[in-house]
Amino acid sequence: MFVEGAPGSVRRPGREPVKPSDMPVQRHTIAVLVANEPGVLARVIGLFSGRGYNIESLTVSEVDEVNARSRITIVTSGTPMVIEQIKAQLSRLVPVYDVHDLTLEGPHVSRELALVKIRNVGENRIEALRIADTFRARAIDSTLESFVFELTGDTGKLDAFIDLMAALGEVEVSRTGVVAIARGTGLQMPQVRHEPGKRKGQAGT
């Protein structure tokens, strides 16, 4: 049945490739321009959950009403191979126009907005107001026993502020998640120019 003693290859040691799972996990901020149509967000989120990718933050809003386009900003983490996969998988969704890895493509600015409600009285209340001032947070609502502060900044700044507030009273937090854009003159996903006065067309189902 099987011929014995036929020549076979010697097993060579070879270079041991680094296992993809052993590569370092990095955080990336990815901007995605999509058609503003029903289900598009479900497609993006379903892609992440279905393929086991992380979402640390996801924000979305329409940015171009005339052409019905929305911009999604995703903060995700993974090994370089996973990050590459995420971008490729996003790019092949039919309603996706463009994908940019802001972390890879040079410096970018990213901001979050938080609304932080703190309930406290006495000295802690004064300290909260003082710290808010240091952070350039604005009080946008106030009662005798509470403030609502509005604060923008990068994620680290917001985290620090919320930690300090939590030490001074009972806290409730609402955050937008990260929005980001590249620094400098380059327009990565420029708005499509349209004639002034033209109203929203029939794009999007």
Place this chain on the structure above:
Amino acid sequence: MAKPRSSSPRRPAAPTTMSGAAIILQALKDQGVEVVFGYPGGAVLPIYDELFKTNAVRHILVRHEQAAVHAAEGYARSTGKIGVVLVTSGPGATNAVTGLTDALMDSIPIVCLTGQVPTHLIGNDAFQEADTTGITRPCTKHNYLVKEPGQLARVMHEAFYVASHGRPGPVVVDLPKDILFADCPYVEASQVETKSYRPQVKGDSDAVERAVELIANAKRPIFYGGGGLINAGPKGSKLFTEFVRKTGYPATLTLMGLGAIPATDKRFLGMLGMHGTYEANWAMHDCDVMVCVGARFDDRVTGRLSGFAPNAKKIHVDIDPSSINKNVAVDIPIIGDAGIVLEQMLAVWKAKGYKADEAALSEWWKQIEGWRARNCLAYRPNDDVILPQHAIRRLFEKTRGTDCYITTEVGQHQMWAAQYFGFDEPNRWMTSGGLGTMGYGFPSAMGVQIAHPDALVIDIAGEASFLMNIQELSTMCQYNLPVKAFIINNQWMGMVRQWQELIHGGRYSESYSAALPDFVKVAEAFGGVGLRATKPSELDDVIDEMIGTPRTVIADIMVKQDENCFPMIPSGAAHNEMLLGPEDQAERRTSEEGMVLV
């Protein structure tokens, strides 16, 4: 798959309005659709009413919606056209889900129209309502829910565009019943432009040049082709074969790619992967340059990743950027249509006057011939009981030279068919590779036979898989389709039994096909012809009779029950750790990491 979109003459500027159902039929006609596989129901009655009024589109009434999708897949894979499915809302759509997932995994262009409850009832848990776009989102390439009559024609045309461009796949269009009655404007396909989905088909010329230089300087090269070659149309396979012959390099194909280079070509090493040939897998393991065209480094192909071609520079041509660096990091990725990139590569090869390194190549071939000499697909002839390998080999020999198409179910018989049936042309071999859908082959054969009425269409089946879509015998007999079901009947879910033997200590939990029907009588009950072979001496006569009978035939081939499928790379092992036969099996145990793999 680059397929020109139908261009019908332009109409006058004023848009014609018709009912939604009429728009759908018009769009199907304009897209060149000749046949639709479907099953009616309440939500799609207006479309069936339009079908009743036209002869331009033929409807094939299946007996289960899953079979409708598989039939459309068989149609698509054997013709290169788009397969079209029409099912009703709720259960119609959910029954189609397995077929859609199958088409997604194997990159088959399908447009599936599903009925839906009227828009004002969506979300109300109405009768036969299901969230079809929600359910099918992860198992389609794209899907649409048409909520505006004005969007219907555009969505129909876009669905055909998306299904066939880039990496092909299934597209669902969910159609609420009120839209089917509404007055809709018709737009021509030529007026519909998809702005966001623009797949790249031409390879980056710089990458192509670097790739060809690497190919030319290789000492131990191998071509590794896959289903992307078939999807690229006849050009893909033709140019692949031309490049392989021009270089004189060895080539292997995945399960999906069989037929892309003629099996009779001496440079073809056979299929690679878990049940691939010894020579193909060893050549993959020892190569220094791997040229992967239209394949995706599937786990059934690579085996243990850390032991996969450890010394090779890898070139990967794929139309889908997400296939690049997914499982295996490659050195030169080229994104583009396999046919177009191969054309670019051949042009560079000729322009630069490259020649293969003959000395190195003859050394390499000497080594490969050594592996080949192991004759890994050999089996001991048996006069008492039919060996499954022998049954398929005889079927191959007796159908050689005929206009023959083969489909399969999933399991041992599928692997034996891939090993022992040689394909000299693309589009002749239809099998469920990615999803591994038992019950795929018989309805798929139906679609193939519809597309090729005069061809010999054979479903090489296992008895367990065949039972999963056996109801389609009724469809076959209704349309007088002379499909042959060649059942390799070992009375076991053979591949399950084999794995239980190999890694679960021979505890055959629930893998015996108990209470099997008499397939001869089953065939007769539906109006077909049943044949049976129980001894090797009967095999040839049964095959001859099967081929000679111009009706639906079940040939029940009773084979050796405990035969295992070899060669085999056990899960968790590398290409150079193959089991060649039962003798190897006793010596090696599957690793713990391997046992958890599927």
